[in-house]
Amino acid sequence: MKQKLRWLDENCNCCGRQINSWDKRISKTLAYRYACCEHCIAKEYDIDVEAFRHRMENYFGMRPCLGL
Numbered sequence: 001m002k003q004k005l006r007w008l009d010e011n012c013n014c015c016g017r018q019i020n021s022w023d024k025r026i027s028k029t030l031a032y033r034y035a036c037c038e039h040c041i042a043k044e045y046d047i048d049v050e051a052f053r054h055r056m057e058n059y060f061g062m063r064p065c066l067g068l
C-alpha cells in the first residue's frame, strides 16, 4: 500500500511546523483534537520518531509514506 505524502496547509498545534498527510493521519488515529506533527506526538509518548512509526505500524497497520 503506497500513500502519497502531501504537505498540508496546516501547522502542528504544538511546535508550529508544517504538517503532512502522515502527521494528520496519526493525529486522527490517536484522537488528537488538533493535528500535531509526529515529532511532538512521539515526544509525548517519550519515544523517538523511528520507534513511534514502528509502533504505529504494529498497532494500526499504518505505514509512513515512502521517503519520509
Ligand SMILES: [Zn+2]
Pocket (backbone or CB within 6 Å): 012, 013, 014, 015, 016, 017, 036, 037, 038, 039, 040, 041
Ligand atoms: Zn510539532
